Amino acid sequence: MRPRPLLLIAVVIAAALALPARAQQPAPAYDPVAIADGVRQLLSRTPDREIDGLFHALHGAMRAPREADAICGLFEDGADRGFEGLNRAAMQLGETSRQRFVDAIAHAVVAGFEGQPQTLDRAAAEQALKSNGARAAMLHDGFSAGLAEGATSQARCTTLGQMLDVLAQRPQAERVLVTRLLLEQGLQQAAAQATSP
Numbered sequence: 001m002r003p004r005p006l007l008l009i010a011v012v013i014a015a016a017l018a019l020p021a022r023a024q025q026p027a028p029a030y031d032p033v034a035i036a037d038g039v040r041q042l043l044s045r046t047p048d049r050e051i052d053g054l055f056h057a058l059h060g061a062m063r064a065p066r067e068a069d070a071i072c073g074l075f076e077d078g079a080d081r082g083f084e085g086l087n088r089a090a091m092q093l094g095e096t097s098r099q100r101f102v103d104a105i106a107h108a109v110v111a112g113f114e115g116q117p118q119t120l121d122r123a124a125a126e127q128a129l130k131s132n133g134a135r136a137a138m139l140h141d142g143f144s145a146g147l148a149e150g151a152t153s154q155a156r157c158t159t160l161g162q163m164l165d166v167l168a169q170r171p172q173a174e175r176v177l178v179t180r181l182l183l184e185q186g187l188q189q190a191a192a193q194a195t196s197p
Contacts, residue, residue, distance in 0.1 A: 040184065044120070045111075050112070051180060053107055053108065055175060056100075057097070058071075059165075060096075060097055062161045067097055069157065073089065120184060125177045132174075133163065139166060142158065143163075145159070146162075147159060
């Protein structure tokens with residue numbers, strides 16, 4: 001399954017939307033590991049309702065083909081995942097999706113600062129992800145094609161959208177469990193990629 005960094009990218013897109021365009025200014029130095037750790041701690045304190053809001057912001061954007069293409073393009077080999085690349089992707093989203101992301105991020109951040117840490121049941125989350133993947137394969141023709149080695153960009157993007165459609169129909173507790181898992185794994189992967197030589 002390859003959707004692991006998708007929700008993380010959505011979170012960063014939302015953050016990029018809140019930043020003014022400063023094309024002439026160099027990006028400030030940052031420590032990707034420290035940022036990932038800070039975001040991980042914040043999300044661990046974010047209540048289920050706000051985590052679900054992040055999911056629905058992403059799901060809403062992925063239902064619009066043009067917006068889905070912009071988000072999925074961030075996963076192509078050689079894609080620019082820096083702030084400029086994320087900002088370009090964000091600006092391809094419709095106004096409704098951009099506002100939905102900004103609102104979801106704002107609510108998650110505020111609630112996360114006020115919330116209590118929660119422990120993720122990884123075994124249950126991984127099982128929920130697997131079972132929903134199987135459910136998506138039964139419901140959607142071509143779902144498995146997007147998971148195959150050498151799948152086209154469009155096939156992978158379609159599969160991600162189908163998986164989100166399935167999760168959207170599940171109980172909130174199950175959907176949030178999977179969302180937390182994907183966010184955590186996305187943070188780990190992003191930090192590892194940022195620090196690799």
